[in-house]
Amino acid sequence: MIRFPPNFVTLAQLWRKSRCFQLVGSKLPHSKMSVDTDETHQRLKAAVHYTVGRLCQKVGEEHRREFSRQVVAAIAETAFRQCDVFAKDLEAFARHAKRSTVNAEDVKLVARRSTALSIYIQNKSEELTQEQRDLKKKSTGKRKSRDTEEDSRE
Amino acid sequence: TYTVHYYVLCLQDTISKLLSSLFKEDKTKLSGDAVLLMAEMLKVFVQEAAVRSQKQAESEDCDQVDIEHFEKILPQLVRSFNKV
Numbered sequence: 054m055i056r057f058p059p060n061f062v063t064l065a066q067l068w069r070k071s072r073c074f075q076l077v078g079s080k081l082p083h084s085k086m087s088v089d090t091d092e093t094h095q096r097l098k099a100a101v102h103y104t105v106g107r108l109c110q111k112v113g114e115e116h117r118r119e120f121s122r123q124v125v126a127a128i129a130e131t132a133f134r135q136c137d138v139f140a141k142d143l144e145a146f147a148r149h150a151k152r153s154t155v156n157a158e159d160v161k162l163v164a165r166r167s168t169a170l171s172i173y174i175q176n177k178s179e180e181l182t183q184e185q186r187d188l189k190k191k192s193t194g195k196r197k198s199r200d201t202e203e204d205s206r207e
Numbered sequence: 208t209y210t211v212h213y214y215v216l217c218l219q220d221t222i223s224k225l226l227s228s229l230f231k232e233d234k235t236k237l238s239g240d241a242v243l244l245m246a247e248m249l250k251v252f253v254q255e256a257a258v259r260s261q262k263q264a265e266s267e268d269c270d271q272v273d274i275e276h277f278e279k280i281l282p283q284l285v286r287s288f289n290k291v
Binding site: 105138148155167173 | 217221224226229231232234235237238240241243244245248251253254256257258265271273277278288289
């Protein structure tokens, strides 16, 4: 059972009210989406806010310091704005490669702005590729040893 | 652990819809891998923000991490994620 500090009660209520759960798993009717873009944005913002709250809570627990509601909101807002930057860059990279689908290569280019982040994302990408290769391989009885690189973090 | 996985799935779904809504063109789509990696990237961003804010609060002997701590570390954080 996950326990939240008191200031998260309102946030959870807001999140439940915005019916963010509907976004997960179930398909959003496309016709409705164009009409309710603002509402959708609000729900997405609330979902980001909720996740930021969870991550801050975890960091807070590790260092025995609570994050105020205002700072969580501020981090969430900044993260949301950063997504806008990411989205525009991703789209530009994909377009430059004459693709309409953003893929992992575009993400790696965006991550290149930070060395530590770039290494982390590169590792994650390789993990993903390896997992996909392992899944594709039919079980032949041969066991393959996996090389796992250590994440290099600052 | 079900709850943890649910939140991870929720974030990926959220990221997918969020980024899609922020693209300039309707035809731009996201591959599954891109969504996964972007969710990771956003997680790193938020964790960096949180950890740095926490360290700032610690250096100021504050019991709670507050908005002024975040504001102090924000310029460097933005710079490190948006180097040209």
